[in-house]
Amino acid sequence: MAAKGYKAAARRTLEHAPEVREAVTRATLHFDRNRERAYGEVEAEAWRDWAAATKRHTLSRLDRYLLEAERNLTAPGTEVHWAEDAKDAQRILQELVERYGVRRVVKGKSMLSEELGVNEHLERLGVEVFETDLGEYIIQLAGEPPSHIVGPAIHKGLEEIRALFHERLGTPPDASPETLAAVARRVLREAFLTADMGISGANFVVAETGTVVLVENEGNIRLTTSTPRVHVVFVGIEKLLPRARDLEVFLQLLARAATGQKIGTFVSLINGPRREGEPDGPEHLHVIFVDNGRTSVLADREMHEALSCIRCGACLNACPVYRQTGGHAYGQVYSGPIGIVLTPGLKDPRLAEDLGYACSLCTACADVCPVRIPLPKQILTWRVRSTKHAPATERLAFEGYAEVMTRPRFYRLSSKLLRLTAPLTGAPWLPVLGAWAAGHGALEPSPKSFREIWEEELDGA
Amino acid sequence: MPDARSRILQRVRRALEGRWPVEAPTRPWRPAVEETGAVARFLAHAKASGVEAHRFEGPAAARNWLEDWAAGFKNAAVSPLIPEALRPSLPAAPPEKAELGVSRALAAVADTGSVLLSSTEGRRLQLLPPAHLVWVDESEVVQHLGEVLGRLADDPPSALALHSGPSKSADIGQIMVQGVHGPGRLVVAVVRGLAELEADPTEPASTREAPSHTPKTTPPAALDWEAVHALEDHRLATKRGDAFTVEKVTENTAVVRVSSSNKTYTLRRRCLEKAARLASAGTPIPGPAAYRKLACNEAPAYAWAILHTLDLI
Amino acid sequence: MRVCFFVTCLADQFFAEAAADAVRLLRALGVEVSFPRAQTCCGQPAFNAGHWDEARRMAAHTQDVFAGCEYVVLPSGSCTTMLRAYTPRLFEGDRHRYDAALDLAGRSYELVEFLVRVLNTESVGRGLTGRRLAYHHGCHVSRELGIKEEPVRLLEAAGAKVVPWEADQECCGFGGVFSVKNAPVSLAMADRKLDTLPEVDALTSADGACLLHLAGRAKKRGLAVPVRHVASLLWEAHRGG
Incomplete structure (x- = not known):
């Protein structure tokens, strides 16, 4: 068996899959330049201060905001569940699958669902799962996990995707990106219209109004949360925002940090299940608040700020180490600087002994983080904690x-x-x-x- | 045995124990204001994101454009909120079969070039057809995103959505492809006088005049704005009995503060006047729902209560 | 003006001539330079590797060595960052050492920074006329100390052309312990720098460690990349005009 850990995987990637370095470098430099331009158009420094302070505030009163969110979610008929870990989350999902007789699920991109092993569990239950984000669909076809928070398939170049679609879906070996996307659209459109359940994550949940907020560019999340009769939301307990007004900053900052856009092309603001008189929309809405290690990070005085993360991927794009191998070398759901900081806290501190050194401490990530997480400082703290197990x-x-x-x-x-x-x-x-x-x-x-x-x-x- | 919920909350509380609470930023965040007006800025930003954006001086001009433009489609799924004059003359089709979806936006945002859509009209027609036409009234175009987010606190529909361009993805080798899942074309038409068209059932279905050149003849306002001014600092109650205060009345708005939550809502004079006009013409407005439907979708409970207090409805 | 020169262990062993050029330049600009003999290493290698007990011992030694100096000037951006930004963190539990660390931080300057911000030097001479240079922005120098324009300005004032380089702000991949623990990634990062490097007469930087890494990598790959520490170039600029 091949040696485990970042160190070995990074070496393997560089030696045996040099095309990954090329694809990831190109994509991340592109993202990072767009981010830089988009920050330059606004008072990014002030926005970042404001967003960081709002997140720190929310986390410092997290219990209160969780209860407020629960109250306001429940009022219009949304059912709220709580899951301590992946097993809990899977059990709740299984109950819902059985309750509604679900055979087919469409999914919007959700990193939390990767943490929880949602797809594998649904497949064990005999439920057909369709990842509907184009990038997620590509890697689902390839049988791989996402390698980047925002661009799950950025490690694959056009040629590799052509070959994959040719083999799995019978497209011509030289099909254009438009043709490939059109084929995926056809397959997934059918899935949207026949699925019994849509599963999504959440970018934010507004405590004041009980609103689930989702941001995307393709429209697949809007469809996932609109066409099936049941919608299930997995959301980490750290994703709360106090007030609806806070979205004004966060929606714009998230888009600028992630891709350099003014705002995500589609923003869903979901307030409850379909109301009387509305022509469509899910009849049942379930929100599952997930801990899965987050309270341990919250309790860690040197790491808790990492829970401010809004999953924009800017630190990955800015990271010269990430660019050499892409996300798979880290062997974890979250890669790049934020992955190094979060993973040992969420899973096992001893993972830092390997992951903590996947960093040259260049501090480029700290320069771009929209919520000012002190990533280099925290990575170094993991190193300090790891030295007692050093060789x-x-x-x-x-x-x-x-x-x-x-x-x-x-x-x-x-x-x-x-x-x-x-x-x-x-x-x-x-x-x-x-x-x-x-x-x-x-x-x-x-x-x-x-x-x-x-x-x-x-x-x- | 405590359940997962109480165990999680317990762990959160223990983690925060003894930790200094961090205050939320006190200085309200201010977006950058650019020199141009909201409509021009909205159009520029929307176009930059790939929206086909148009502006019309009145419903007649919009109707003229629509006839030509819609001729390129076989059928359409049209929102029930759209007035007759602005419905394309196309056979109706369910959203999954339609070539064109037609929506009525609640608002448009200049900051981000977005239109705000409501699930009240149906979500599928906003998402499934390959082309999406969105009508928005010129007076509903605002500068900042924050100006529309208040709607989340105001008895919102099951889903609001901001659409800011055609569906797109660069997941295949970083090459931008449009129309991946949602509409590959987003067409937004800003129309002056659209809201009046909806409110006035007597307007002919397809008018051919060019109202931009004829001076607007607004019927005398049935609402005396001075009477609203006089309500300043008065404590009123909604139909449901929720207490609120008329905090401040300006030239064009009235701000109310709800006693229980201490939240404020801004009511626009134009909306209140419209409702009063309709009522004086004999349209019954028995409650906030009717106000919302006939006048405006903003804080209807408080707006209705003000008009009711003034004995206008 | 009197300064203590902190050569730093790396420059002492690997960039000795560049360090000497720094002293020559400072003296030529009228600065009185002394060299406290007991100096060794600022402790950064241990600090970045997470071995803070060892880092603390070296940092404390450094504090004691430079206790009486009005200014401490270093020909190394990275070691300057150690004194300025990192050493105080080592002593957060030790009031006396913490205060001393802040005090030393306030007196420490990277060479170019000292020239521009303390001596208000706009030009050291014109001796680099016609030279094409690539300037590598070391991470510590540019991001932690915020010294971005200064070196480029001095080099251009000397008549050199600092050519655009798409990867000039990217990390070279050295990162101390990183280059040992994850050598293949570290080398791939150096390769990215070298592969994008434009045709130049010299590659320069205010950070010797980065240059050592890049020069070593270039040599291993058989690339002819002349590497010069910015101190040597500036001394040359002064002598030549």
């Missing part, structure tokens, strides 16, 4: 390093040693430098250290 050689190396660097005489001695041994061995006086040599060639110290130059030439000059 003995690593700990010894840093202890030795500190010994040398706090004793100027040792330091000067090492400096001389470096010059003596480097030409012979590629400078293995610290174990780390051996690894360096493989990708860079041997380190070449300056012929004389600065200290020597100073003493010979500059001192007293």
Whole structure:
């Protein structure tokens, strides 16, 4: 079996699937440039401050806002459920599937449903599931998880998607993107009109009004939440906003951060099941509030700000590490900077021992995050927490390093040693430098250290 | 045994224990205001997002355009909210078969180039046909997104939606494709006087005059705005008995504050006048629902109560 | 004006001539430069790797070495960032050391930053006329210290043309411990920089570590990329005009 973890997967991707690096780099640079332009058109700094403060406020009163949301959701006839973890969520979903005799489900893109294993569970129940976002549909056909929060299939180039559609749907091997999209539309249109249940996530839930808010560009989420007779919403407990007015900022900031648009092409503001006199819409609306590790993150004084995340993907797009491999190398639902910060908190702190180092600490993510999550700082905090499980050689190396660097005489001695041994061995006086040599060639110290130059030439000059 | 709900809430409370509560930003967020008017700004932003946006000086001009434009379609699914004059002369079809869906927007937003649609008219006709035509009254075009979000607190329909362009996706190799699931064409027509057309059942179904050149003859207002001014600081109650105060009356609006929630709503003079006119012409407006249908879809409970207090309905 | 020169361990060993050029330049501009002998490493390698106990020991040593200096100037943006932004975080539980860290942060400057913001230098000379340069914006220098325009301005004032480079703001992939723990990704990042690099006479930066990484990678791939520390270029600019 192949070695696990980011380190091994990243190496494999770079060695065996170089086309992923190319596709992901192109897509993320495109997203990031659009984001930069869109931030430049408005007072982005002030917007980000405002949004960050609103999110921090909401989280600091989360219990109150959850209850307010529950009250206002329930009033027009929406049923509210609570799930502590994936098993809980699956059980609730199973009850609903049985209650309504569901055979066919259409799904809008939802990262939370990936966390909860919704598709696998529905398939076990014999329910047919259609991912309806075009990117999600592509990776469902390919049997892969999403590799990016906003663009789930950005790791695939046009050629790969052509081949996939050719094999699975019989399109010509050189079909245009328009043709491919039209074929997907036909298949999924049929699914929309025959499904018994639509499943979506939620970008926001407004506590004041009990409104479920969804943002998208294709219209598949509007269809998912409008055509089947049952609509089920999975929503993380951190997705609340206090007031409807708050959406004014968040809808615009989310779109600008994610893709550089002014607003998502379709915004659904769902207030309840179909009302009397309305010609269509689902008769039953279920909202499932999911914890699945979020309360642990909330309790973590150094990580709780990560719950402000609005899943725009801007940190992934800005991340030069993410660009080399795409999201699959992280081996988790959430990848990129926010994935590194959230995953150990949601699942298992020991995941940070591997994920925490999938970062060069370049801080580009902090520059773009619309809700100012201190991602580099938090990634470093995970590293600090991980060092107690670090390999003995690593700990010894840093202890030795500190010994040398706090004793100027040792330091000067090492400096001389470096010059003596480097030409012979590629400078293995610290174990780390051996690894360096493989990708860079041997380190070449300056012929004389600065200290020597100073003493010979500059001192007293 | 406590259930999942109480266990989750318990964990949330424990996590927040001893933590300083963070206040919400006190300074209200202000969107950037651009120099141009709402309609021009809306049209520019909508066009930039791929909307085919039009502006008409009156229903007659809109009707003229519609006749030519709609001739390209075989059939249509048309919202019941659309006045006769602006319904295309096409055979009706269910949304899943129709080539064209026709909607009546509640509002349009200049900030984002969006139209606000309601599930009251049906959602499928907004989504299933490959082309979507949306009518909106010029007076309902606002500058900022925040101006329409109040509707969420005001007894909203099951779903409101903002549409800001044709359905699109770049999921196939970053190449933009239109019409992936929803309509591949979004056509928005801003019409001056659309709301009056709806309110006045005597207007001929398809008028051919060019009202933009003839001076508008507004019937004398049945509503004395001074009487509304006089209600300032008065405490009133809705038909259901919810107490509210008329907080401030300006040249064109009246702001009310609801006692129980402390929320404020803005009522437009134009809407109140329209309802009063209809009532004086004999149209019964027995309650907020009728006000909403005949006049305006904004805070009808309070608007109706004001007109009722003034003995106009 | 008197400054203490903090050469930093990396420049001491690998960019010794560039560091010497920094001293020569400062002196040529009338600055009195001293070199506290007990200095070693700012502690950043351990800090970024998460080994904060070790980082603290090195940071404390550095504090003591530079305690009496009016200004501390470093030919390394990354190490300057350590003193300015990171060291205080190491001492959040230690009032005395924390205050000392803030005090040192207030006195520490990256070389170019010192030239432009303290000495108000607009030009060091015209000795780079006709030279085509690519400037790599090190992450720490540009994002943590906010030094973006200054180096480019000084280089252009010296007559050089700093050519547009689509990846000039992107991370080179070094990242200290990252380059060891995830070497293939780190190298792929360097490759992206090198593959987009325009035709230039030299690739330069205010951060030696980035240059070491990029130069090593270029050499391994057999690319001829002349790498010069910005301190050397500025000294050359001064001498040549």
